[in-house]
Amino acid sequence: MDMFDIIGPVMIGPSSSHTAGAARIGKIARLLLGGEPVEANIGLWGSFQKTYRGHGTDRALIGGLLGMEVDDVHLRDSQAFARQAGLNVTFYNAKLRNAHPNTVVMEIANAEGRRIRLQAASVGGGEIVIQSVDGLDTDISGHANTLVLTYRDTSGMIARISGQVAESRLNIATMRVSRCAAGGEAMVTLEIDGVADAALIARLSALKDVYHVSYLAARGETVPETLC
Amino acid sequence: MQTMAEVLEEARTCGSIGKAAARWQAEQDGVPTEHVLERMRASLAVMRQSIQDGLSPELRSVSGRVGGQAAKMAATQNAGRFGLLGRACAYALAVAESNACMGKIVAAPTAGSCGILPGVLFAAQESEGFSDEALVYALFTAAAVGRVIALQATISGAEGGCQAECGSAAGMAAAALCELYGGTPKQAADACAFALMNSLGLVCDPVNGLVEIPCVFRNVGGASQALAAAQMALSGVSCPIPCDEMIATMKDIGDTLPQSLRETGDGGCAACASMCSRS
Numbered sequence: 001m002d003m004f005d006i007i008g009p010v011m012i013g014p015s016s017s018h019t020a021g022a023a024r025i026g027k028i029a030r031l032l033l034g035g036e037p038v039e040a041n042i043g044l045w046g047s048f049q050k051t052y053r054g055h056g057t058d059r060a061l062i063g064g065l066l067g068m069e070v071d072d073v074h075l076r077d078s079q080a081f082a083r084q085a086g087l088n089v090t091f092y093n094a095k096l097r098n099a100h101p102n103t104v105v106m107e108i109a110n111a112e113g114r115r116i117r118l119q120a121a122s123v124g125g126g127e128i129v130i131q132s133v134d135g136l137d138t139d140i141s142g143h144a145n146t147l148v149l150t151y152r153d154t155s156g157m158i159a160r161i162s163g164q165v166a167e168s169r170l171n172i173a174t175m176r177v178s179r180c181a182a183g184g185e186a187m188v189t190l191e192i193d194g195v196a197d198a199a200l201i202a203r204l205s206a207l208k209d210v211y212h213v214s215y216l217a218a219r220g221e222t223v224p225e226t227l228c
Numbered sequence: 229m230q231t232m233a234e235v236l237e238e239a240r241t242c243g244s245i246g247k248a249a250a251r252w253q254a255e256q257d258g259v260p261t262e263h264v265l266e267r268m269r270a271s272l273a274v275m276r277q278s279i280q281d282g283l284s285p286e287l288r289s290v291s292g293r294v295g296g297q298a299a300k301m302a303a304t305q306n307a308g309r310f311g312l313l314g315r316a317c318a319y320a321l322a323v324a325e326s327n328a329c330m331g332k333i334v335a336a337p338t339a340g341s342c343g344i345l346p347g348v349l350f351a352a353q354e355s356e357g358f359s360d361e362a363l364v365y366a367l368f369t370a371a372a373v374g375r376v377i378a379l380q381a382t383i384s385g386a387e388g389g390c391q392a393e394c395g396s397a398a399g400m401a402a403a404a405l406c407e408l409y410g411g412t413p414k415q416a417a418d419a420c421a422f423a424l425m426n427s428l429g430l431v432c433d434p435v436n437g438l439v440e441i442p443c444v445f446r447n448v449g450g451a452s453q454a455l456a457a458a459q460m461a462l463s464g465v466s467c468p469i470p471c472d473e474m475i476a477t478m479k480d481i482g483d484t485l486p487q488s489l490r491e492t493g494d495g496g497c498a499a500c501a502s503m504c505s506r507s
Contacts, residue, residue: 001378001379002257002375003249003252003253003264003371003372003375004267004268004371005375006336006371006374006375006378006383006400007335007336007345007370007371007374008271008334008336009334009335010270010271010274010332010333010334010335011332011333011334011339013326013329013331013332013333013339013342014289014328014329014330014438014439015340015439016335016338016339019330019339047437051436051437051438051493053290053291054436054437054438054440055290055439056290056330059330071332073331073332075330124384124386
């Protein structure tokens with residue numbers, strides 16, 4: 001914790017957890033999807049469900065999906081921007097078990113037909129955790145530069161993926177692997193020291209049996225959207 | 229700089245808590261001090277704008293329950309009648325209302341308590357003509373104090389009640405004011421201790437769980453606590469209880485607060501009949 005965690009963040013009110021955290025979840029969901037989202041079906045749970053309207057949680061989630069940051073003054077008008085951008089959003093009351101009070105589940109799709117489901121929680125002070133993507137458990141916080149790959153679960157995949165990361169002279173700080181079934185879809189989340197470039201993303205995307213690569217730049221660092 | 233005692237030790241070598249905090253941040257980031265001062269200047273600019281945004285009479289929150297009240301405080305003759313206190317209170321309400329209405333603010337230390345620090349600092353600047361540079365260092369003073377509270381206790385209303393949010397913000401603002409007016413680091417620590425002392429036990433009881441009622445008005449209360457605490461400390465009134473002990477006791481009280489008074493929207497103002505009937 002440093003001085004700017006106390007005087008900061010600069011954000012759109014009214015709530016770090018219900019507004020700023022929600023915007024960050026939307027932004028990371030957008031990066032995980034890749035490309036412009038055209039459809040979002042969003043379920044709210046707990047305090048999110050009870051207070052979303054007054055806290056602007058819905059507007060913040062939509063703004064994030066449109067690529068807005070937590071301090072973007074357009075967050076409050078995000079519904080109008082969504083209509084302009086052709087993003088169709090619906091909200092519903094989710095029924096979850098043992099979930100954090102500020103939890104959101106969403107299914108989003110882009111124009112190319114790629115569709116993902118994810119569950120995320122806003123855990124306080126603008127901090128968030130992406131808990132699962134397409135039913136695969138993860139714990140993405142967005143603090144570090146993070147690579148998220150989905151691939152067919154087969155022997156040697158982790159070695160091939162980490163080999164490419166090593167070739168870019170990047171160190172893997174943390175790694176989390178999960179899968180639905182042997183031979184099924186699997187996901188690896190890699191937090192890296194340093195910055196991934198377009199060349200690395202391209203090499204990872206070209207690997208046999210890799211379905212999709214997302215790159216989430218850490219907070220405060222901007223990354224060209226084309227990388228994601 | 230994890231305790232007030234350590235902060236005061238660092239301040240001894242730099243002359244002020246604000247300078248010690250800026251130096252610490254620059255060392256953390258491995259950058260020149262000028263770099264972190266520039267970052268803080270940007271936050272100061274957002275704070276200044278958030279006062280202007282919040283003074284609009286047309287402002288309304290999504291729920292429609294707050295907004296436009298600060299404009300009344302600033303517009304009526306009361307703004308002048310109550311002097312520095314009056315301006316600080318009006319500005320604190322302006323920023324808090326701007327936050328409630330999805331305006332752009334700087335969390336200080338949280339969004340719910342974001343009005344107190346800019347409220348007192350900009351009111352003091354108007355009264356005394358302090359430079360922006362002096363205000364930037366005052367923000368570092370506030371940051372160092374707030375960081376100690378966050379490390380040793382909590383700045384979350386859900387954990388410690390409003391004493392942890394508006395109480396901490398008042399403590400930070402009191403210390404910042406103290407150094408701004410030329411007080412010693414020890415006086416700044418005393419000012420923080422006084423503001424915390426007078427905020428002990430304050431509960432977090434948002435109506436409908438929203439950062440509106442009583443939150444925006446608690447920011448006004450926090451600004452007045454900060455000014456009173458700074459005045460005491462600057463006058464040489466020394467707090468009989470050291471700041472570190474006051475922070476620890478704030479945490480102890482927070483731990484014993486019932487769940488209904490920790491941001492659940494179940495007790496306190498949130499449970500008042502007039503508020504329940506509208507939900």
